[in-house]
Amino acid sequence: MINSMHPTEATIVIADDHQEILDFIADDLEEQYRVIKMTNGQEALDYIKLYPVDLIVSDLIMPIMDGYELCTAIKDDLQYSHIPFIMLTAKNSLQSKIEGLEFGADAYIEKPFSPTFLQAQISSLLRNRKSLRAHYDATPPAQSDVDAEATGDQLFLQKLNTLILENMSEQTLCVDMLAERMCMSRPTLYRKIKALSDLSPNELINITRLKKAAQLLTNHGYKVYEIANKLGFSTPSHFTRNFQKQFGISPKEFIIKMKKNASSSHN
Template sequence: MLTNIEKKMPAILLVDDHEDILFFLSALFKNNYRTLTAMDGKEACAILENQYVHLVISDVMMPDMDGFELCSWIKNRPDFAHIPVILLTAKDTFQSKIDGLKKGADVYIEKPFSTEHLEVQVENLLQNRFLIKEFYTSSPMSHIYSPDINKSNEQFLEEIQNVIFEHLNNLDFDVNQLADLLHMSRPTLYRKIKSVFQMAPNELIHQIRLNKAAELIAGGQMRISEVAGQVGYNSLSQFGRHFLKQFSMTPTEYKEKVKSFTAALPCPY
């Protein structure tokens, strides 16, 4: 069970025009996840715009806005493209599977389905995103990376990083300035960053600063005190605490680790 993904249970949005199916799925997942329900794609879109959702399970055949249209709507919006989508359908044709995948569905499951199979798919999709996020936010030599392969979402996250880099040594740079420079409202920015990285925007700013600090320390051209100021920390002790919390080692320990690693490399000649 995914009890370590967040302090609170991940939220799954269940979409089906049959109340009995929604009741069944809600009962299936209620012990391990928070469940939200919608009777069609339009209702699901409204929920996504107002609720924090980790994964969507949707039927394909629905009135007004079917599962294919909902999936396409999700995957083509930067705010939601990272959210995994599982499509459930009674259509068992090869072409219907291709259509679902073309719309961006992460998993396509035929009805009737095994509940165990569906549970495992949900767990794997969420766990994979959690593990990728953990890797890229815990390695000193890494940069912030999106677990989503959607190009528009990657470009959006790259823009965030570039803006923060441009104001890296500005001690007063905050979330409000970041939102303004990205031409976004603070709530929209918060929701997007929280959805992708499971962290608040101010935490993301610290993460990018610390990753850059690790890069500068590894370069060996600056003292640690200089690095701290370069990445926006006016207190060396505060910088050390944040670095230790993020990477489980002090800046000095990391510097020594980089030296040891470099010394152990074989000579290229």
């Protein structure tokens, strides 16, 4: 295993048993990313289980554990299924492409390939991951329903969101409770939430409460003290401070703004 350090957030694991190809890909990517080089799927999987990884580039044919097996191990495990996976292969048949995608690969690239094309695929997949994080941006109102075509990661976030909403008035709502209900260890839940939303579990709980508050203020006409009590805030002033910090506007100002928007839309 060779680590190449670069001041960037994204860590990419490359798995290929041909050293020349491994070095070729790494040399091209390490100017932009932190690159971890592995010579088979098992080495890559062992590393991914220990350290945060943002994307995987894997050859198909490798000893010990091939690309299909690595992809399956990643995509079948809720702890790591969010990691984008690019499959590299010398096989250029349509059937091999279909098999790669059926095993869960996010992209399938034939050898020989253009380094520029690989860079574009990596950039696209990382952008898509960031767009999922926008699910938890700082703009009220609250979340929309996940549609029938939702990915496993979106369904995970929806399940987590529902769990928070159902228990937000409870004093027992905490990271440990969420981990237990999601059948995960506390560290695993932390890593998964951080990877998908760029938030800590406690930050996620807080912003979910506040987005629900925005929804209640908009659609149900609750008073500020009623919402504070309903959503588990210790006092109305505590709720108001958190709401203003998150959205840059007080609950009362938010109500006035929503009423103005509603009025102008009817005119």
